[in-house]
Amino acid sequence: MAAIVSVSNLSKTYDGGFEAxxxxxxxxEEGEILALLGPNGAxxxxxxxxxxxxxxxxxxxxxxxxxxxxxxxxxxxxLIGLVPQEINLEPxxxxxxxxxxxxxxxxxxxxxxxxxxxxxRLSLWxxxxxxxxxxxxxMKRRVLIAKALSHEPRVLFLDEPTAGVDVELRRDMWxxxxxLKSHGVTIILTTHYIEEAEAMADRIGIIARGEIRLVRExxxxxxxxxxxxxxxxxxxxxxxxxxxxxxxxxxxxADGCELTYTYDSRKxxxxxxRLLTDLSAxxxxxxxxxTEQSSLEDIFVGLVHEDAS
Ligand SMILES: Nc1ncnc2c1ncn2[C@@H]1O[C@H](COP(=O)(O)OP(=O)(O)OP(=O)(O)O)[C@@H](O)[C@H]1O
Numbered sequence: 001m002a003a004i005v006s007v008s009n010l011s012k013t014y015d016g017g018f019e020a021x022x023x024x025x026x027x028x029e030e031g032e033i034l035a036l037l038g039p040n041g042a043x044x045x046x047x048x049x050x051x052x053x054x055x056x057x058x059x060x061x062x063x064x065x066x067x068x069x070x071x072x073x074x075x076x077x078x079l080i081g082l083v084p085q086e087i088n089l090e091p092x093x094x095x096x097x098x099x100x101x102x103x104x105x106x107x108x109x110x111x112x113x114x115x116x117x118x119x120x121r122l123s124l125w126x127x128x129x130x131x132x133x134x135x136x137x138x139m140k141r142r143v144l145i146a147k148a149l150s151h152e153p154r155v156l157f158l159d160e161p162t163a164g165v166d167v168e169l170r171r172d173m174w175x176x177x178x179x180l181k182s183h184g185v186t187i188i189l190t191t192h193y194i195e196e197a198e199a200m201a202d203r204i205g206i207i208a209r210g211e212i213r214l215v216r217e218x219x220x221x222x223x224x225x226x227x228x229x230x231x232x233x234x235x236x237x238x239x240x241x242x243x244x245x246x247x248x249x250x251x252x253x254a255d256g257c258e259l260t261y262t263y264d265s266r267k268x269x270x271x272x273x274r275l276l277t278d279l280s281a282x283x284x285x286x287x288x289x290x291t292e293q294s295s296l297e298d299i300f301v302g303l304v305h306e307d308a309s
Contacts, residue, residue: 003027004079004155004186005051010060012046012210020046022210023060030154033177033187034215035201037194043210044190045085048157052082065154078106081148081156085163087140091133095124095143098132099150106151118149121179138169145176149185156180158189162196174199198222228265229292230272233258235285242282248275259284265293 005028012021020043028034038044049055051062053069053076061068067075089098099115119125122142127135132143141161148156158177162170177187177200191197197204198218205215237256248271251260259279263270279286 002030004030004065005188006061006063007047007051008061010047010050010062011058012043012050012055013058020210021050021057024207024210024212026205026212026215028155028186028188030186031181031184032202033181033189033200034203034205035197036188036190036205036207037192037197038190038207039192042207044207045159046210047207048082048159048188048190052080052157053077054082078151079154081151081153083144083148083156083158083161085159087137087144089132089140089143089147092131094129094131095119095135095146096128098143099146102147103150108151114152115146115150118146121183122146122176138165138172141165141169141173142176145180149180153185155186155188158187160190160192162191162193170196226264226266227262227293230261230263230275231258231290231292232261232279232286233288233290235287238284242284244282245275245278248278 005026007024007026007028010021010024011019013019024043024047036044036047046055050057051064051069053073056070061070062076063069064076065079067079069076093101096115096119099118100110100112103111103115116125119128122145124139124142124146127139132140135143145156145158161177162173165173174196177189181187189196189200201218203215204218204221206213234257238252238259239256241250241252241259245259248261251262252258253260261272261275263272276286
């Protein structure tokens, strides 16, 4: 797949001297859902703002659909829909007029058939003549998406789509995003909910302190997360891992009291039963055993801590 958004060596230093983005490079492929996961203040909104042409970079380049976001601002901006964090709608306007007006701002000719399709897809068609002020919070968020889709963009940016939203609405938003993807929209969303990145994304990028720390296929990350560790506590410390146990590639703790076996929990045969038999044959006595599993949360927290230290 070809990259629809290409970010290269992007840096942003705010006026006060704060470096919010540090040489960020990222390729976003057409049709994918990329989740940018990062703690508060990591630089997610800044990155989106620069890509969308709302904020200017200090150095580096961004191209959307091959158009440079600075030199060919209009061409790039036409391809982008942006759903902001804040609900900024005109309360007395109707849903239909809101999206119609938004489309007009992009200089696109009136196309009510397209707007009908967008509103239907977002379950807002029945509300087309309703004033914004009479809508629920969840519906207002959907109107923001409808507005962002009004001019037929190819890439949709969702900045913290479910911040402060209850669980039910969050799931509703996840379904909406999946549906948009099935209609060929490329989606980049920012979130600090790990669960959200897991639920929606094809790829996950972790951003911390203005740097992209990792970008991986979610499936690969999940495969890694499928790895479990069996920690074996011994009755007495062992000076070394017995030769008979070498095939298990056990890690010995510094004090020799624990041996750790890493295995794939999703495999039919984990090797645990055989390991326990072999341990006892090697003369090691167990005091206790426990399992541990690394999660995206561990990876995330690890990266963020490493950063803070
Ligand atoms: N206009 C500005 N002037 C100076 N510093 C700013 C400005 N806007 C943002 N920052 C700083 O840049 C950093 C990144 O902010 P940004 O809003 O991009 O983070 P974020 O990852 O979107 O955070 P959140 O999850 O809280 O929305 C923060 O430390 C913020 O205080």
